[in-house]
Amino acid sequence: MKVAILTGGSKGLGKEILNLLEQEQWTVFDISRTGQPAHHLTYDLSDVEHIDDLWKTLSGQIAQIEIDEIVLITLERAGSLPRMRLTGMLVGMRETCPHLENVEVTYVEGDGKMGDTFEAMRRHLRTSKAKRMIVGAINDPSALGALRAFQEAGRTSA
Numbered sequence: 001m002k003v004a005i006l007t008g009g010s011k012g013l014g015k016e017i018l019n020l021l022e023q024e025q026w027t028v029f030d031i032s033r034t035g036q037p038a039h040h041l042t043y044d045l046s047d048v049e050h051i052d053d054l055w056k057t058l059s060g061q062i063a064q065i066e067i068d069e070i071v072l073i074t075l076e077r078a079g080s081l082p083r084m085r086l087t088g089m090l091v092g093m094r095e096t097c098p099h100l101e102n103v104e105v106t107y108v109e110g111d112g113k114m115g116d117t118f119e120a121m122r123r124h125l126r127t128s129k130a131k132r133m134i135v136g137a138i139n140d141p142s143a144l145g146a147l148r149a150f151q152e153a154g155r156t157s158a
Contacts, residue, residue: 003065005029005058013140020147029058055096069130070105073121073137073146075112082138089136104130110142117145118152125153 004021008014009030021028031054070093072086086107094100108124110117117137137143 003027003029005031007031017140017143017147020144024147024151031058055092058096065132067100067103067132067134069128069133070100070103071121071124071133071135071146072105072107073110073117073135073142074107075138075142076109077111078138086136086138093134093136100134103134110138110145112139112142114141114145114148117142118148119145121146121149122152125149125155 004026006014006018006021006028007030009018009028010032014030014032018028018030070090072090074086075082090105106124106128108117108120110120121135135143135146137146
């Protein structure tokens, strides 16, 4: 099973990413204020008081998925704040899904650009032995570049 967690998939670029993933037979959990995908979780991410409830719901649905590697797409030239965002993403993943605690983490520099991320992920996929990955991207172009690399490598089928 291929699973993606997406925020803002109800409109704009987020909706386009959601559509691409669903076309590739991914199970997409979309977290947004509006939307209708099969696994939509209606939630306002600015409501931090109840975010634990969201993660409990989400983790209950994905906790049984076996993961071999976590790949985080970085934007080093932007400094420490984006890196802290990725660190927070990793901490949240592991807190929500404790079985990820010992999963290998790889940082791939994508420079915040679709093309650079595509090339970097393509290189990584050539050498990685992982079959099931979670990818966290610093921005939408990086997420799209990573998705394109998976598509080209033929690694989007279950």
